Amino acid sequence: MPNRKTHIKINLILALPLGLALFYYAFKPVPLLLLLVFLLSFLYNTFVFNPDLDLARYVRPLSLKGLLIFPFIPYSWFFRHRGLSHSLLWGTSTRVLYLMLVMFVIYGMWCFLTGAKGDWSYILGMLETKKEIFITVAAAWVYGDIWHITLDRCRY
Ligand SMILES: [Zn+2]
Numbered sequence: 338m339p340n341r342k343t344h345i346k347i348n349l350i351l352a353l354p355l356g357l358a359l360f361y362y363a364f365k366p367v368p369l370l371l372l373l374v375f376l377l378s379f380l381y382n383t384f385v386f387n388p389d390l391d392l393a394r395y396v397r398p399l400s401l402k403g404l405l406i407f408p409f410i411p412y413s414w415f416f417r418h419r420g421l422s423h424s425l426l427w428g429t430s431t432r433v434l435y436l437m438l439v440m441f442v443i444y445g446m447w448c449f450l451t452g453a454k455g456d457w458s459y460i461l462g463m464l465e466t467k468k469e470i471f472i473t474v475a476a477a478w479v480y481g482d483i484w485h486i487t488l489d490r491c492r493y
Pocket residue numbers: 388389423485489
């Protein structure tokens with residue numbers, strides 16, 4: 338049952354290099370852009386978008402971590418610690434759906450406030466044309482969650 342710092346250390350020292358190597362050799366030749374997307378997505382998973390977002394309501398809002406985690410406070414109201422958010426399939430899926438909902442609300446508010454006409458077909462089109470980028474992001478998040486959940490279940 339490691340704490341946040343242990344999760345970060347293991348992710349940066351062990352999981353990240355291993356993940357990049359696996360990603361590179363499994364899909365060789367991998368464009369540099371996708372390696373960068375994997376790297377950044379994994380780091381985002383390590384520091385913010387991990388199963389412990391179920392504790393977001395306890396983070397001090399006036400800190401860098403608090404600012405990054407702030408949008409996820411409502412998420413933590415619905416998920417008890419180490420519950421559904423720590424399930425590989427449902428935890429990752431609920432966080433992705435929640436993130437999409439937050440982005441949908443922000444985009445809707447931006448359109449409302451600026452009077453811009455929301456172009457949802459453009460966004461859906463991006464999902465289709467940039468498919469490999471979204472798949473890489475999802476792969477990095479699932480990979481990060483596997484490490485997180487496995488470490489949480491270890492007893493030492
Ligand atoms: Zn955890």
